[in-house]
Amino acid sequence: MRSFLRISxxxxxxxxxxxxxxxxxxxLLLAFACQLxxxxxxxxxxxxxxxxxxxxxxxxxxxxxxxxxxxTNAAAHQLDPAVARYNAAAADYRLGQLDAAADRxxxxxRTGDLQLQQKAWFNRGDVMLGRMGQLEQQGxxxxxxxxxxxAATQFEQAILLDPADADAKVNYELCLQLxxxxxxxxxxxxxxxxxxxxxxxxxxxxxxxxxxxxxxQDQQKKPEAGxxxxxxxxxxxxxxxxxxxxxxxxxxxxxxxxxxxxxxxxxxNAMRQEEQANREKMRLNLGQPEPVEKDW
Numbered sequence: 001m002r003s004f005l006r007i008s009x010x011x012x013x014x015x016x017x018x019x020x021x022x023x024x025x026x027x028l029l030l031a032f033a034c035q036l037x038x039x040x041x042x043x044x045x046x047x048x049x050x051x052x053x054x055x056x057x058x059x060x061x062x063x064x065x066x067x068x069x070x071x072t073n074a075a076a077h078q079l080d081p082a083v084a085r086y087n088a089a090a091a092d093y094r095l096g097q098l099d100a101a102a103d104r105x106x107x108x109x110r111t112g113d114l115q116l117q118q119k120a121w122f123n124r125g126d127v128m129l130g131r132m133g134q135l136e137q138q139g140x141x142x143x144x145x146x147x148x149x150x151a152a153t154q155f156e157q158a159i160l161l162d163p164a165d166a167d168a169k170v171n172y173e174l175c176l177q178l179x180x181x182x183x184x185x186x187x188x189x190x191x192x193x194x195x196x197x198x199x200x201x202x203x204x205x206x207x208x209x210x211x212x213x214x215x216x217q218d219q220q221k222k223p224e225a226g227x228x229x230x231x232x233x234x235x236x237x238x239x240x241x242x243x244x245x246x247x248x249x250x251x252x253x254x255x256x257x258x259x260x261x262x263x264x265x266x267x268x269n270a271m272r273q274e275e276q277a278n279r280e281k282m283r284l285n286l287g288q289p290e291p292v293e294k295d296w
Contacts, residue, residue: 047067047069048070060094082111093130122158132151152172
């Protein structure tokens with residue numbers, strides 16, 4: 001489609017009749033340009049082309065709007081709207097709107113074009129992995145695990161449509177591994193919560209015990225001087241015993257096979273390094289669901 005952005009209505013000073021004719025010609029050209037713009041607003045092919053150009057220029061909001069327009073008008077021209085919806089999902093993903101991208105890709109699956117279906121399944125898996133990462137950062141490990149499972153399902157469907165897609169196979173296997181890693185993190189999170197609660201309960205019990213002991217001491221009568229000396233001596237002798245009892249109690253609380261805080265920290269760091277290495281192996285097209293090259 002030609003552009004009329006360079007139309008100019010200015011010129012050298014001429015006779016009134018020449019200037020009038022020039023203004024009339026410019027008006028006709030502008031009117032013709034407006035007619036072409038109005039036609040593009042209802043022509044899905046023109047809208048798809050405009051969206052593709054905007055996408056290439058990284059103007060993703062303009063691209064999304066153009067693709068939406070193409071999808072809306074596709075049926076009236078007996079065209080498959082799934083093509084435009086797939087492209088709109090690509091723009092949504094670039095804009096960081098993962099939920100919208102997932103919804104549009106689900107709509108794009110309603111097509112008879114099996115190649116387009118396969119791409120939609122694959123990229124919907126990518127979207128689910130992006131959502132999983134967000135949920136994991138928010139500490140919502142249960143929801144993150146569900147997102148990883150859903151991503152695995154999307155890649156599995158992509159494999160069924162194209163068994164030769166090695167990227168889909170790699171991503172499917174790693175999705176299963178991510179689910180296992182998230183399960184471990186869930187268990188660690190639960191253990192930490194249980195330990196924190198146990199520590200809080202113990203601190204409360206110790207505090208209540210100290211308060212009761214102090215109340216009992218306040219209720220006792222003041223002993224004689226000699227008795228005070230004997231009592232101080234007994235307390236000094238009992239201090240090592242109390243310390244020993246506390247150490248024994250702490251050891252008794254530690255279960256067989258339970259890791260120390262340092263051991264747990266080392267294990268967590270090792271798991272994080274392993275997880276990062278696995279994710280670097282993952283073959284993704286995150287943010288790369290490029291517009292479909294299809295002759296409508």
